[in-house]
């Protein structure tokens with residue numbers, strides 16, 4: 629059974645699809661395809677069914693990373709489906725936790741930047757209303773966070789297979 633990751637932002641068209649694409653890229657490079665699987669979702673329903681924002685797609689493409697998901701809204705079933713839920717910012721974190729009022733799944737919900745080892749920012753900034761530089765910054769942060777996340781998960785894979 630694969631280790632299941634869910635990346636969550638507000639719209640599921642910028643940050644979380646980029647996190648999903650970057651993580652899939654690192655998983656493939658590490659030869660761990662099939663052992664870790666990724667999905668993404670938004671806390672809002674604003675863009676359900678949409679492809680990733682073309683500015684995000686372009687920034688990822690420049691680093692050789694394809695993005696290919698369709699936006700969907702986070703729902704309470706995701707707490708049982710996924711092993712770890714990564715919120716891009718504190719608002720996302722609180723909106724996710726609001727769907728788990730008893731805190732039963734709180735241990736599965738983390739802030740993405742907790743896994744950064746090179747960047748000091750504690751949240752992935754929302755790039756939607758800014759310029760191209762914001763999208764590049766998101767990619768840089770997410771490459772750092774995804775690399776840290778992969779290192780954290782790797783030791784857990786062996787125990788899951790046995």
Ligand code: 4NP
Nearest residue numbers: 637638639640641642643756
């Ligand atoms: P995301 O970015 O949460 O990273 O997908 C946004 C996308 C859309 C909106 C805000 C942020 N919006 O307000 O429509």
